[in-house]
Amino acid sequence: MECCLVALAIVDKEIDYNPFTTRFDKEQTLKMIKSGNSIILGQAFARDNGNEGMFKNMAVANLHKKQFARSGTSVILIPYTDFFKEWIKLNDASRKKGRAIPLPKEAAECIKVTTVYDDDGHFEFTSLMPGEYLLYTEFNYIHATTRTEITGYTDTYTNGIFQGTSPNTVSYDYNVKSGASIQKTVRIKANGDKVDVKLKKI
Numbered sequence: 001m002e003c004c005l006v007a008l009a010i011v012d013k014e015i016d017y018n019p020f021t022t023r024f025d026k027e028q029t030l031k032m033i034k035s036g037n038s039i040i041l042g043q044a045f046a047r048d049n050g051n052e053g054m055f056k057n058m059a060v061a062n063l064h065k066k067q068f069a070r071s072g073t074s075v076i077l078i079p080y081t082d083f084f085k086e087w088i089k090l091n092d093a094s095r096k097k098g099r100a101i102p103l104p105k106e107a108a109e110c111i112k113v114t115t116v117y118d119d120d121g122h123f124e125f126t127s128l129m130p131g132e133y134l135l136y137t138e139f140n141y142i143h144a145t146t147r148t149e150i151t152g153y154t155d156t157y158t159n160g161i162f163q164g165t166s167p168n169t170v171s172y173d174y175n176v177k178s179g180a181s182i183q184k185t186v187r188i189k190a191n192g193d194k195v196d197v198k199l200k201k202i
Contacts, residue, residue: 019090019101022083029110032079036129038188040077042197044069044121044137046180067141067180068121075123075199077112080132080185088134121199130188135199138181147171 046067069075078084090101116123116137148171156163180201188195 020083020086022086024083024104024107025081026106026110029079029081029083029107032081032129032131032133033077033110033112033125034127036127036188037192038128038130038190039194040125040128040133040135040186040188040197041194042075042123042125042135042199044073044075044116044123044139044182044199046139046141046178046182046201067178068119069116069137069139069180070121070141071116071119073116073121073137073139075114075116075125075135075137077114077125078134078136079110080134083107084134128188130191130193133186133188134183135186135197136181136183137199138179140177140179142177 047065084107087101087103087107094101112125114123114125148169150167151170152168153165154168155165182199182201184197184199186195186197
């Protein structure tokens with residue numbers, strides 16, 4: 001999905017051939033995002049369970065397990081029509097060759113963008129018609145983790161008989177910057193539906 005943002009950035013640049021086989025219907029696609037009564041209510045966040053050492057994968061050691069997208073974070077909604085599905089597929093293939101497929105300007109005009117409106121990652125899209133949509137967002141957050149180092153070993157004896165060895169450890173807490181790129185397909189079944197979405201990185 002990273003290719004989508006790259007291609008959006010160069011939407012006005014021309015390429016020397018037209019790779020699309022699917023016809024784009026701008027009128028119908030605009031109706032999907034402007035002429036309905038459905039709403040997508042969402043929350044964007046990352047599950048931050050990346051501790052290291054003896055606490056690896058233990059959420060109990062992480063005081064900030066759920067990292068919300070901050071207020072102002074952009075969330076993109078793409079009408080997931082056959083045309084946009086082909087565009088994404090073409091970009092996935094072209095990215096391996098170091099090339100992006102630009103999105104035609106009329107198609108870019110049918111992509112809807114909103115922003116997270118609070119510090120709990122909430123966002124909302126309105127006026128949608130029934131159909132399939134692709135949601136995408138990316139954001140940075142501070143990853144709080146614990147790293148444990150072995151500083152030595154202690155041998156245990158009972159009545160002069162060796163019982164075993166145990167490691168001596170020291171744990172360090174520290175913060176590093178991390179990022180999340182998240183996408184999810186959502187289907188609206190009937191006009192007027194309200195769909196709740198958890199846009200999360202696990």
